[in-house]
Amino acid sequence: MKKYAVLHVPEFRLQSVLRYLPEVRKEEPAALMEVQGSKLRVGEVNAAAAACQVQLGMSSTQALARCPVLHMVAANLGHERSAQAALLQTAEVLSPFLESTGPGVVTIELPPERTFSTEDFLGRIVVPLQALGLQAKVGMAGTPDLALLAARRGNPVYIVRNAAAVLSPLPVSVLQPSEELAAVLESWGVRSVAQLVALPMTQVCERLGPEAVELWERARGGRVRPLDLVKPREFFVEEIDLENFVELLETLLFLLRRFLEQLTTRLGNAYLVAGKMRLVLRFEDGSSYQRVFTVPQPTCDVDVLFRILHTHLENFVSESPIVGLELAAKPVRPGAEQFDLLEKGVRDPHQLAETVGRLQALLGPERVGTPQGDASHHPDGFVLHPYEGVEFSDEFDESPLLGVPWLRFRPPVPANIVLNDKRPAFLYSSRTTGPVSDARGPWLLEGDWWESWNWSREEWDIATEDGVYRLVRDGSDWFLDGLYA
């Protein structure tokens, strides 16, 4: 027999914002304000605010008149997405079959061979979510609808063992009928679920239509339906759409630290660590900046992860203020690493990663890394990979190395050459000027002839009083390409 559990976060939108405001304690009254019509009105309230008679639809003035110490917060879509993702990832510890039923509601198809107790749900769902700042309720039943109903009534866990016994005494309103249908049932004197179930289904269908049938089925505990399964996201994401633009590094770092605390708690709940981080900054002018950081030794240590971000952002400059922020962590399993007996490891991989980050901040990310010659025949063709982004090679090329290398001028130095019998005889350039005492060449090279960027060049080694240079002719232009030094 199938079993379902539902995670339900009451006042989900409010909670998803409040979890980033630890200074607002949960026993303090708080309300979520949203634009209704043209006015700002109360959209959701917590229990403390409801106890102060703050009601939905009130204007901010009315709400403050009822409760002067009320915390009013604005809805944030980014926070809601993060909170929903956190719910799904927490639910994954029970089963991989998950449905994101709605905002703040996740339905789980539990493995039928396992039994679950209240303590299981408390320890694996409720407490981890509390650590993330979300007060969740859990319900378990034989159908998704009944499990949702149980979750709404959970304190914080409600396991339904006998559907009829649970449902019968409840009022019809718990089944959430439409206003019109509720009015008809009220006029018939049908007030409890037991009274509704006692009605014959065909008669209900004939008189009240398909909506009533659905309600009648819910009253009997609902039906087993296939879940609309969601694929767990590859990254753990925290994001925010900012009301007040961020212009200072300190503010940005403050937000990132909060995000990291949330992310590491979520990763810890799933027994995972961060292997990579992705930072996305969205600017006022519509542009965005994205950067992926590889964590040298995957970890959940907030300080280590924060240092990686801090080092990178120290020298970051943008033309527009930041209006949105997203930080994602790629989860990996911790600690399953087998070191090579002969490979010399580094003492502190995090320190090394930070140093690489500092070098990139000093020189630019495109100027620091591990070089690899590219597949072309161009003498200066190479690709710069991120450090440790290239697999260490243990198979060395034993073939003899040909030719003495030279140090390149980047960019090449323009030169004027006087030829004598088609060989360089005198050199004029900003680096050196003088007679060419000896020359070897020409070596003719060409490549990529099938592409628009095809190239061909003629190379010479020339000896001057200042040293031995590599000389290149590209078309009719001469350049000093490098120096044997």
Add this chain to the structure above:
Amino acid sequence: MAVIPDKILQLRQLLEARFGATELKAEESFSTGFTALDEVGIPRGALTEVVSEPASGPGGTLLLYGLLHAVAQRKERVVLIDGKDCFAPKGLPNGDLTRVLWSRCRVTSEAIKAADLAVRDGNVPLVILLLTLNPASELRRIPATAWHRLQMVAEKTAVTVLVFTPRAQVGCARLRLLVGGAFPLDALQLCRDEVIPALNLQIERRRIGRRYDDEKICSASCA
């Protein structure tokens, strides 16, 4: 052997009497795997200056690429601070470059800062600072204190630092090598193993421990 003035000797004796004699530790060498350098003995945790004058031919480049090749065979990591973005990766097989962290600087001041970061890190045992093509005017502007600071950090982190310069520059280098050799133009296209024996390394100066007793010009050829 350089003659040390009597006043200096007296001052040393006075300082030793007051603060105690400095204990001289046996100098530890960094094994590179490149025979020519290992015979000379590169001090670990210190600055070694390799002076390679452009007019003297490709000895410096040959030494640099030979060193990178040898170090790669020993699976050792290297930081290459390229002072003028002049290193050519195609001079080595890709397998030799997988453990190289190449920092492509534009000016000398960037290179000094980058070297300071790399040496301070202490995770990579060998840092090469390549200043061969940097303009003399920029090199002259490096204050002596910058080299002293680098030397002290290298001592602390036990990182071996090789500084390639076009002329003698690093006053506090524990070891200064002069690179030379006769390389006719025809030799430049030969197999590298055939050219390396022509490389000539001369010890211009070696300082032992912290005592500045200079052994002047002990010449040693690796040919």
